[in-house]
Amino acid sequence: MKLTITDLTKKFGHKTAVNHVDLELTPGIIGLLGPNGAGKTTMIRLLCDLIQPDSGAVLLDGENIRFMGEDYRDILGYLPQKVGYYPWFTAEKYLMYIAALKGLSTEEAAAKTKDLLEQVGLYSERKKRLGAFSGGMLQRVGIAQALLNDPKILILDEPTAGLDPQERIRFRTMIAGLARDRLVILSTHIVTDVEHIATQVVMLRSGKVVAHDTIGHIRNTLTGKVCTLTVSAEEAEQYRQTHLVANMQPVGEKIMLRLVCPNGFPDGAVPVEPDLEDAYLAYCGREDVC
């Protein structure tokens, strides 16, 4: 199974949200990273055939998804950024409703609903109305509905928003288990979510793909370009204006900065191994520094 994106473009008025994007996505977990306004959600909506591109196409094994209709939706699972729900539904009824819309029989729907509610840790709350759920609980119900039809293509937009650390770990474990023969696209700001489970990373900035590779290769592009430097608080503030600062950690009276410096280290800096967050900063960070 291969999802091919060819010269995909989408504009909203004068703003180009997705700008001539070309990608080839194969089964595994693909992390879609980018700052706010990079075009991630627009890209996801294009992949879900929710909006039509101004040019280009999304092809599934050579077939344009725009002309596949029901056949594409049948293998698609989607969790939007804002989980939609009817407040008067209970969690169980909500999943049964979505399962029916996805074409599952009543028996299949009942079995999947029970299984998924247990997986997301909400089985004991299944009779509670969704209107009374917290944000994190709604997010978990949203994840469950995306998995109802056992999708081959699973697209998750900010899936861990509102989840506490324990829930995030549980979510990562669940997704990692699913990705064997599925294409999972995980759009997020939280780099650590992607770093732990993704097989590939796509970084978007201003509607364009600035990086697409495995996490290891992307990290390696920054070898020798990431350092730490211990400075005073006043100097730290200056470095913040002029450099890409990945982290600031108080060390006694001073501050240890973690800097991403593609053009050379400042004096006294100590090189360190880069991580994905450094890469994110380098590819998607400010253009006016370093």
Place this chain on the structure above:
Amino acid sequence: MNEKEVIAFLKETKQTPSPDAVDRCINSLPDIQKPNRLLPLVRLQLRSMPASVYIWALTAVAFQIFLAVSLSPMDALMATGISSAIVALLFGWHLMLSRAGSMIEIEKCCKYSYGQIMLARILCLSSLTLAALLAAVIPSAGFSHMGITFMLAATLPTLIGALMALLWANHIGNSDFAQLTMYLVATLITSLMLEWIVEAGILLICAIQLITLTALVLQTKNLTNRRIDYEAYHY
């Protein structure tokens, strides 16, 4: 042999040919496309409506009975037609249900197309309105002066409203707001023309009803069987 019998036969012979030959044979059989069935979807939409929708339906029945009993037949007829539009407006938020809870994106990614979901909601809405209307008009026919002509004519605004909404869904677009607007405008215009329709006679009323119902069935069938649907998403 049908497909089930072929699969059963091949499974029985699994031991004779090489182990993967039967699996390859079964996998190469074409998938039988199961068409989306409308009735389960309509039942689903009926069950998914909150209780307040049914309370509005009962209120509509009471109102229609009041109109049928207290006004002259022609006035009652016109008022019934206009009140059908008002009732449709009250129920009509159900057509916009997906927007209420931001469900629209999730529903547009389901196997049933959004057009089919809207179809089921229009049919629910129309059935409820018609049922409310007939539940009011038929019992009160005994103690009001509304004849069969008026009763048949009173159903036209709802039927034509539903048809216009379906025509829009089938041939123009999936906007729920546009479909609700079409429904209401068509219901209102038809109710304003009821006086002329009734004066033209029962034959014309029956002809309009027959044509409308036939068109409704055809549009419903078209939407139900449609497998490819371009979902126009208005952000």
